[in-house]
Amino acid sequence: MSLETVRADRIVPVPWKNGGGSQRNLLFWPDPGAWRLRVSLAEITRDGPFSDYSGCERWFTVVAGAGVVLALRGGRRLVEPASAPLRFDGAEAPMCELLAGAATALNLLVPAAAGAGAMARAEPGVEHLANAAWRALFAADAMKLQIDDTDAAAVAPGTLLWSGHGARQRWRVEPIDPSASRAWWLEFRQAKDGR
DSSP states (O other): OOOEEEEGGGSOOEEOTTSSEEEEEEEEESOTTSOSEEEEEEEEOSOEEOOOOTTEEEEEEEEESSOEEEEETTEEEEEOTTSOOEEEEGGGOOEEEESSSOEEEEEEEEETTTEEEEEEEOOTTOOBOOSOSEEEEEESSOEEEEETTEEEEEEOTTEEEEESSOTTOOEEEEESSTTOOOEEEEEEEEOTTOO
């Protein structure tokens, strides 16, 4: 099968206009001019508001650092590396407070008209099945990806690995070092009308 990889350390970070951090855009799919999903890695260095992404579903998780607190409409939410990824309306643009120093966050943005996204922690040795054709793995630590019981790829730390043809495949990760097992699944299900 065809697997695409993007290394975060090969993407030039872009400073935020508000000076609160920087961002590495890992992927605009299918292309930057008309994207249906966007995956980015953000380095948050000080407290401040998120950007407004009205019309988009946003998935967010902390992959390094102590964590953050987001002031969402439903209340304040603590997000740490061990937390489940958080889904919220991109129009909320919540205030973000750092817990203890800088944090690195993984973001998935999906325009509502394009479809729906999903993000979940990848547990070592646990198979992940999905009906979505587009699916991905972001590994903060070195991993081995297995697909349908076959070794598919060695994944370097800070890598996004994705496929547009992954529906109904059994994906599983095994960390190279059992003490370093930070990884997340991402999915995108297109709207039925294809818009």
